[in-house]
Amino acid sequence: MTLKVEGDPAYGSVSGARFTDVEGSESVPLLTPGPPPPPPARRRAWKPLSREELERCAGGPQWRKFRRRLVLCFWICWMLLLGAAVLIVIRSPRATSPVLHWWQRDLIYRLQPMLFLDADRQQDSRINRVCERLPYLKSVGAGAVILEGLFGNSSSSTNLTEIDQNLGTLPQLTQLITESRKAGVRVILDLCELDLFEQESNNDTAVWSGASESIQYSLRYWLDHGVSGFGICDTDAAFSAKTLMEWNKLMQEFSSQDDERILMVRQTGNTLPVLNVSSFAGSLVELVTKSLIPPSHHPLSTAEVAEAIEVSLQMPQRDWPSWTVGGGVPRELNRAILLLIMTLPGTPIIKYGDELSSAQGWNRLNQPLALFQSLSQSRAREEALHFGRFTFLSFNTSLPSSSGLNTTDTPLLAYLRSWGCVHFLVLFNLGSAPHTMDPDWAPSLPEGGVFVTSTGLDRFGPVSLNTIKMQPHEAIVIKLFESDSSS
Amino acid sequence: MDGTETNRRNCAKSEQQKMLDSRGNQSGSKDRVTLKKEIGLLSACAIIIGNIIGSGIFISPKGVLDHAGSVGFSLIVWVLGGGICALGSLCYAELGVTIPKSGGDYSYVTEIFGGLVGFLLLWSAVLIMYPTTLAVIALTFSNYVLQPAFPNCLPPYIATRLLSTTCVLFLTWVNCSSVRWGTRIQDVFTVGKLLALVLIIVVGMVQIAKGHYDALEPQAAFEFIKDPSVGQIALAFLQASFAYSGWNFLNYVTEEVVEPRKNLPRAIYISIPLVTLVYTLTNIAYFSSMSPQELLESNAVAVTFGEKLLGMFSWVMPISVALSTFGGINGYLFTSSRLCFSGAREGHLPYLLAMIHLKSCTPIPALIVCCTATIVILCIGDTHNLINYVSFINYLSYGVTIAGLLYYRWKKPNMFRPIKVNLLVPCSYLVFWAVLLGFSLYSEPVVCGMGLVIMLTGVPIYFIGVQWKNKPQWIYSAIERVTYLGQKMCYVVFPQDDPSEIQPLTEKSEL
Numbered sequence: 001m002t003l004k005v006e007g008d009p010a011y012g013s014v015s016g017a018r019f020t021d022v023e024g025s026e027s028v029p030l031l032t033p034g035p036p037p038p039p040p041a042r043r044r045a046w047k048p049l050s051r052e053e054l055e056r057c058a059g060g061p062q063w064r065k066f067r068r069r070l071v072l073c074f075w076i077c078w079m080l081l082l083g084a085a086v087l088i089v090i091r092s093p094r095a096t097s098p099v100l101h102w103w104q105r106d107l108i109y110r111l112q113p114m115l116f117l118d119a120d121r122q123q124d125s126r127i128n129r130v131c132e133r134l135p136y137l138k139s140v141g142a143g144a145v146i147l148e149g150l151f152g153n154s155s156s157s158t159n160l161t162e163i164d165q166n167l168g169t170l171p172q173l174t175q176l177i178t179e180s181r182k183a184g185v186r187v188i189l190d191l192c193e194l195d196l197f198e199q200e201s202n203n204d205t206a207v208w209s210g211a212s213e214s215i216q217y218s219l220r221y222w223l224d225h226g227v228s229g230f231g232i233c234d235t236d237a238a239f240s241a242k243t244l245m246e247w248n249k250l251m252q253e254f255s256s257q258d259d260e261r262i263l264m265v266r267q268t269g270n271t272l273p274v275l276n277v278s279s280f281a282g283s284l285v286e287l288v289t290k291s292l293i294p295p296s297h298h299p300l301s302t303a304e305v306a307e308a309i310e311v312s313l314q315m316p317q318r319d320w321p322s323w324t325v326g327g328g329v330p331r332e333l334n335r336a337i338l339l340l341i342m343t344l345p346g347t348p349i350i351k352y353g354d355e356l357s358s359a360q361g362w363n364r365l366n367q368p369l370a371l372f373q374s375l376s377q378s379r380a381r382e383e384a385l386h387f388g389r390f391t392f393l394s395f396n397t398s399l400p401s402s403s404g405l406n407t408t409d410t411p412l413l414a415y416l417r418s419w420g421c422v423h424f425l426v427l428f429n430l431g432s433a434p435h436t437m438d439p440d441w442a443p444s445l446p447e448g449g450v451f452v453t454s455t456g457l458d459r460f461g462p463v464s465l466n467t468i469k470m471q472p473h474e475a476i477v478i479k480l481f482e483s484d485s486s487s
Numbered sequence: 488m489d490g491t492e493t494n495r496r497n498c499a500k501s502e503q504q505k506m507l508d509s510r511g512n513q514s515g516s517k518d519r520v521t522l523k524k525e526i527g528l529l530s531a532c533a534i535i536i537g538n539i540i541g542s543g544i545f546i547s548p549k550g551v552l553d554h555a556g557s558v559g560f561s562l563i564v565w566v567l568g569g570g571i572c573a574l575g576s577l578c579y580a581e582l583g584v585t586i587p588k589s590g591g592d593y594s595y596v597t598e599i600f601g602g603l604v605g606f607l608l609l610w611s612a613v614l615i616m617y618p619t620t621l622a623v624i625a626l627t628f629s630n631y632v633l634q635p636a637f638p639n640c641l642p643p644y645i646a647t648r649l650l651s652t653t654c655v656l657f658l659t660w661v662n663c664s665s666v667r668w669g670t671r672i673q674d675v676f677t678v679g680k681l682l683a684l685v686l687i688i689v690v691g692m693v694q695i696a697k698g699h700y701d702a703l704e705p706q707a708a709f710e711f712i713k714d715p716s717v718g719q720i721a722l723a724f725l726q727a728s729f730a731y732s733g734w735n736f737l738n739y740v741t742e743e744v745v746e747p748r749k750n751l752p753r754a755i756y757i758s759i760p761l762v763t764l765v766y767t768l769t770n771i772a773y774f775s776s777m778s779p780q781e782l783l784e785s786n787a788v789a790v791t792f793g794e795k796l797l798g799m800f801s802w803v804m805p806i807s808v809a810l811s812t813f814g815g816i817n818g819y820l821f822t823s824s825r826l827c828f829s830g831a832r833e834g835h836l837p838y839l840l841a842m843i844h845l846k847s848c849t850p851i852p853a854l855i856v857c858c859t860a861t862i863v864i865l866c867i868g869d870t871h872n873l874i875n876y877v878s879f880i881n882y883l884s885y886g887v888t889i890a891g892l893l894y895y896r897w898k899k900p901n902m903f904r905p906i907k908v909n910l911l912v913p914c915s916y917l918v919f920w921a922v923l924l925g926f927s928l929y930s931e932p933v934v935c936g937m938g939l940v941i942m943l944t945g946v947p948i949y950f951i952g953v954q955w956k957n958k959p960q961w962i963y964s965a966i967e968r969v970t971y972l973g974q975k976m977c978y979v980v981f982p983q984d985d986p987s988e989i990q991p992l993t994e995k996s997e998l
Binding site: 055074 | 553636637646649652783838971975981
């Protein structure tokens with residue numbers, strides 16, 4: 001037996017252990033030696049040092065000094081090990097959570113008060129009906145609501161403080177804004193496609209300047225009443241560097257630390273038009289909302305939807321993107337699209353009613369869908385789903401397939417959301433046939449994970465990535481295990 | 488256990504032995520009577536509870552839920568696990584008073600089945616089981632200590648290994664320097680982990696009173712997330728048995744219990760239902776605030792529970808678990824050194840391992856060997872399969888020991904038995920044991936087979952080292968020299984001064 005060099009004999013002042021209490025019967029060895037002992041010349045019986053012998057041999061100052069040095073060596077090694085561990089911990093890189101603005105933390109809803117048709121029968125305004133829906137919006141996790149279609153077609157720069165009379169009265173709208181702030185839901189006014197800058201025939205700059213001042217007066221009016229921001233389209237005349245700079249100053253004037261006012265732009269094309277002053281482009285607009293699916297005149301097929309999504313996802317993104325569905329999708333893909341919106345990086349913008357995914361009537365908006373709640377809770381709980389890194393995964397199996405197969409077999413979509421060591425895998429099967437995963441489709445990923453949610457809400461527990469079989473129109477979220485974790 | 492009184496009396500005993508050398512037998516008998524009065528009913532309960540409750544309750548709920556498949560059934564597994572634990576404890580109680588030797592099940596198996604079977608248990612325990620258990624608990628300790636610095640990720644690999652090594656080295660030094668310090672550490676950390684469990688249970692009950700018990704409603708509790716099978720149920724029981732392990736540790740101090748015939752069964756009847764209740768309530772508390780999905784996703788159940796409910800006091804949970812594992816390491820070091828002592832005294836291990844320090848009376852060579860083996864396991868690194876192996880061998884040793892009880896009833900029916908349990912108790916335990924062991928072999932054949940292979944490598948070692956009587960002279964000289972050197976370096980001596988004790992014993996040349 002080799003003794004450890006760092007052996008640590010010590011001089012305890014307190015003695016006593018039950019080893020000294022050996023009963024008489026215990027001292028008799030259980031194994032009786034079978035044969036009689038061999039001749040004495042062949043076998044010399046030895047015995048360990050007794051107490052007196054040990055004190056005489058090893059009790060002297062030289063041995064005592066040697067043992068003390070052994071103890072000192074032990075503690076030096078111990079300190080070195082502890083210091084090395086602390087140093088490794090300190091030098092390890094750690095992912096720190098970024099400080100998020102409110103419009104990065106919350107879900108944003110798009111809502112059109114005009115769609116509240118049942119208000120007519122009860123002699124109540126549509127704006128008041130929206131007001132009654134505030135607790136519902138809060139319960140499903142909405143942090144802000146974009147009111148669309150508030151201003152009629154007759155609105156112009158001179159009467160932006162007047163709203164469509166079919167929706168309600170101006171005091172009702174200001175009351176809605178006040179109640180929203182109490183409920184914790186912010187209000188953003190949508191100004192898309194309003195003819196704010198009237199094109200005079202003489203193109204007089206004085207008229208343009210007057211219109212601009214009038215608009216600013218109106219914006220100031222709404223900001224005074226607590227509106228948290230405004231939204232425009234990238235095709236509007238207001239989408240220019242000059243106008244946005246003026247509006248941005250106005251936003252900053254009314255902003256405070258916990259109450260920022262924002263400007264939103266809805267992007268209608270594939271790319272955002274470049275503003276003239278490129279140095280200010282990043283800070284003029286807080287949110288740019290992209291459509292996953294472009295608007296089209298005919299209903300899209302599942303293959304076209306998949307292609308549009310893949311094109312959207314592979315474009316480079318800004319620092320903080322924002323997503324909305326955009327065009328119409330087949331009804332069977334509603335749940336998968338909802339899961340897609342909720343798991344992409346950035347701020348999801350949900351159209352009111354989308355979370356139900358089977359809207360049969362506006363009168364039945366009582367209970368949110370379990371899928372939406374599951375996604376909302378997962379997003380709030382997991383940092384990776386909230387602001388993690390996005391990695392699109394491509395399937396190698398789609399390369400060898402022929403063009404004939406491509407028209408009938410919709411490929412799978414997959415991407416990763418990562419934050420630190422936490423990874424979430426999101427899988428989509430937008431086709432109409434079940435799809436068994438190729439066992440080698442993800443060689444760089446861990447072996448398994450645990451189901452977080454799925455569009456069918458029927459998958460739970462651990463899962464191996466090699467044995468997943470996806471149902472038609474299904475989407476799955478899996479939290480991947482650490483590569484060296486043991487259950 | 489009051490270590491101070493034990494130490495003081497042992498010192499007095501040592502003095503008496505010197506002065507009353509002429510009346511050796513009589514003074515020995517008198518000292519034994521004195522030593523028996525140190526552990527009463529309350530102390531016995533504290534020993535059982537303190538050894539059972541450990542890091543398992545913070546780790547195993549995830550595994551139990553995963554294999555049981557539903558909330559309700561996992562709670563049933565926890566309760567039945569306590570029942571199996573009680574059956575085993577009663578069998579060990581009878582063995583403890585029938586064969587009054589220290590060393591636990593190793594001594595019983597050696598006495599009943601002979602040297603080879605005992606040596607195989609000792610070989611697998613000293614070589615793999617205790618070092619692996621120590622390594623796993625040390626890794627759990629370092630993971631929880633580093634958890635605040637790495638909230639979302641696993642800590643760096645090397646940092647956890649280094650921290651585990653420093654923890655094992657530190658506790659080895661504590662146990663080498665003083666028995667009292669080791670005992671005090673055990674007491675302090677037992678209180679720590681009990682407080683953590685009480686906190687979990689109280690907060691969980693508050694949650695249930697507030698109406699948060701969705702996962703505990705009868706129809707929701709028995710919704711299975713996967714179809715149950717006998718194999719999965721067996722694995723769930725194995726996971727629970729990890730949390731219940733330690734119930735056999737009272738046998739290491741059986742002869743020190745006051746009136747063992749009455750107090751030993753009473754201690755078992757009080758302690759194990761209490762532990763079962765605490766464990767079940769802890770799991771109910773977990774489910775009151777976490778859905779089964781959340782519990783399965785969590786790598787640290789208690790930490791997730793703390794983050795959800797304790798708010799600004801969420802740091803209490805990682806610290807409590809770290810303290811609990813720290814105490815667990817200390818307890819295992821204490822126990823494994825005793826096992827080395829028993830093995831060396833029987834001639835199955837080198838003589839040096841039975842020696843204790845001249846002044847502090849601590850088993851320094853045994854502790855050094857155990858510490859070295861643990862560090863080797865930490866360096867090897869693959870603890871996942873070793874955990875399964877430890878559970879398998881642990882369960883195997885329980886069954887063999889309790890089978891020995893039945894064998895003894897048949898071979899020596901008239902032997903004096905202060906405690907005699909009903910025959911149904913060992914038979915029931917062996918039925919459960921056979922089922923669990925069978926399904927372990929079925930579900931993890933490679934791991935269990937590897938465990939058996941490692942155990943069977945002890946057979947040639949036994950015949951070469953122990954049974955081989957006429958070894959060459961140079962082997963004896965080498966053993967003598969190594970033993971002398973170890974004695975001088977560690978300043979250790981065989982516990983008894985009586986010359987008749989120091990008889991030449993057969994030694995094995997390896998290790």
